[in-house]
Amino acid sequence: MYNNRMKKVSIGDDLSRKRPPESKKYANVKALTNTGKTITKAAMSWEELNLNVRYRKNEHFRRIRAETLVSLLQAEDDEDSPEVLLLDLRTSEEYDSCHVRGAVNFPKSMLSRAMNPFIPEILEFCNREPQKIIVLYDIKERQSVAAGNIFFEKGIDNVFVLSKGMNSLIQDKFLCENLLIGDVPLPVPSSRASSVASTRASSRAPSVMGTPRKQVGTPRALQPYDTKVKIKLLSSSLRKSKPSSWH
Structure with missing residues (x-):
């Protein structure tokens, strides 16, 4: 009688892998003791990072803004933040002239090699x-x-592309002074911006010769602002930004 009531378990069942049922009452309770870097903490940080990336059609990678990249680089010592490998795809001469702090030079031409196109990093x-x-x-x-x-x-799918390239760092005074090493080049205008500028210049009436035009306003990249405030804003943008802010 007793044996008939026992639940039958097949030999192939692995009881050690069965997880106990979770209680919704304690679902949001977190540990108070910091036990170091774990998969759970890394996954939570990764979900926040995915809110700050852009996807485009026919692109099999994700885009990341300069502000988000700075936040990740500043938080690399944080155990909850992912490590970042920054690759400069320009030539070695361009890299030696100016590059982002901590970047590794990996010319794009190396991808055309038939054998071992990737460096150990x-x-x-x-x-x-x-x-x-x-x-x-x-x-x-x-x-x-x-x-x-x-x-x-x-076969590598954890790749991000810096949106607008190094231009986005050159055009921002704070990022330019704190991230770029070497002789910083002038920002390269996009093809769309240059065509629009040439159209406006051709339609604009010629100015009087010998009378210099007065500059109205100051570009945002040249406005001085507090470094600590900037760092705080960049760190908070990683936690609070939403996908709609990318459009």
Whole structure:
């Protein structure tokens, strides 16, 4: 009689892998003791990061804004933040002239090699999200877009592209002074912006010769602002920004 009431368990069942039922009452209770870096903490940080990326059609990578990248670089010592491998896709001469602090030079031409196209740093970071991510950049993101798709085709999917390239750092005074090393080049205008500017210039009436035009207003990138306030704003944007802010 007693044996008939016992639940039958097949030999193939692994009882040690069955998790006990979770209680909704204690679902939001977090540990008070900091036990170090865990998968749960890394996943929570990764969800916040995904709110700050852009997706475009026919692109197999994600885009990241300069402000979000700065927040990640500043928080690399934080155990909850992912490690960032920053790859400069320009030539070695351009890299030596000016590059982002902490970036590794990886010319895009290396991707065309038939054997071993990736350097050891890339192999260490590939497909290790949310603990590790790879960020690509060049001067105007053109090379990064092509390289990001090639990375995906070669089996690496934790790749991000810096939106607007190094131009986004050059045009911001704070980012330019704190992130760029070397002789900073002038910002390269986009093809759309240059065409619009030339159209406006051609339709504008010629100014009187010998009378210089007065500059009205000051560009945002040249306005001085407090460094501590900027860092605080960048850190909070990673936690509070929403996908709608990208449009």
